[in-house]
Amino acid sequence: MATIGFHASHEQIDPGQLLKDVQLAEQAGFDAAMCSDHIEPWSARQGHSGFAWSWLGAALATTGLRFGVVTAPGQRYHPAIIAHASATLADMFPGRFWMAPGSGENMNEHITGDPWPSKETRQRRLEECVEVIRRLHAGEEVTHHGLVTVEQARVWDVPEVKPPLIAPAVSVETARRAAAWADGLVTVNQPAAKLRDMLSAYRDAGGAGKAVLQVHLSWAPTGAEALAVALDQWRTNVFSPPIPWDLASAAHFDGVSADVGPDQVRKVVNISADTAEHAQWLADYLDLGFDELYLHFVGQHQAPFIDAFAGHVLPQLRAGRRTQGVPA
Incomplete structure (x- = not known):
């Protein structure tokens, strides 16, 4: 069965709370977790950036989940x-x-x-x-x-x-090039055709191992709330490379994103108040050939998202996999 994991966003949540969040995610039925290693958030509104390597030791010791880190x-x-650092974690x-x-x-x-x-x-x-x-x-x-x-x-x-050393890639060319050294591929949600091309490029170049997708999403009891969360927290992340590679600070990202609107945010964040719609989006990603999905709710208060998806989305995904002949 496909792995459905929780993305722990150090840029948005202080490390103590994030540790509680990932523990809650395990209790709710998420299979694994991942995070990114930042010293600077994407926006001053996010306002956090705990040291991922310290946090990983605590998270691995206080849960039974598998963890990955982009570094x-x-x-x-x-x-x-x-x-x-990685050898020590892998040894423990x-x-x-x-x-x-x-x-x-x-x-x-x-x-x-x-x-x-x-x-x-x-x-x-x-x-x-x-x-x-x-x-x-x-x-x-x-x-x-x-x-x-x-x-x-x-x-x-x-x-x-x-x-395992998993290659992070956002372009077809990077995915193809990484096949020479990687134990797998990880990327973020993009249009289906682009994701399909990336997977094909990696596999055709000899790339082995799992295919991992981090999915940016926003859910709330109403569509207006879900959109407001995404606009507030993730509008700095709508730009194509080289902008995300080259800007130097949260202040720069806040400056260039001042006029970003809902249509741009919807291109990079799956926004809906309907858990069934989220479940369908996630099932579609699995159908492209991804083995693991890591769900990144782009808000700062994770508990309502964890509870809603544990109750309504994870069961749908697992039931869907069973109906397609994948054992639960």
Whole structure:
């Protein structure tokens, strides 16, 4: 049966509350969880940005869920640090942790004061980092000189179960390129044709492993409330690359999104007060070929969403999978 997970949004919720939210999501029947590793939120209205790696230790220790994290080795983090952190989590919680190393966003990486490289340079830097991380996870002593420099690094506590390295991608080309190194693919909700092309590009290039989709959604008792939540919290996230890669702060995102309206937000967030409509949207994503969906309610108060989807959406999705011959 497909995995239906909970997306824990560090940019929107303080870490203590977010820990309670993910515990509630497990109790409500969500299968897994994921988060993104930010130091800067997308908007001052969101107003949070807990340290994902600290939080993951607490979340893994206080739930039985599998967790993933989208992170960016190469600038803010040396790849040996990411290898060390991920190895420790994987050693403590075997088979319950994966990470998605990406090329990064300037809003998080500019804090080092280093120049922000071109996308091609960031991609090549990421691929070097992935190689370094895999070698360290294998117990090697690593020296590497390239876009990143590593001198005699070794991770002494090597996990028996290596954490999968899932490629985050928002374009067909990135999905195709990632097939050379990734253990799976993760992306965000986009038009069905685009998602289909991304999956095909990844698989046709030899990409193996699971296909994961993070779904931005807004639900509330009324459609007007659901739209208001999405406009308030997610209107800074309607822009295509390179804008989300290159802007440097929440203030910049708030500035460029000042005139964003409902039609633009509806293109990136599934907005409805009807849980049956949400269930159908999610079923359609599964039918495209995704193995795992992580539901990101874009509001800051998660409990009503968790309760509503546990009662009305998760059962519909699981019943639908059974009718298609997928065991529950």
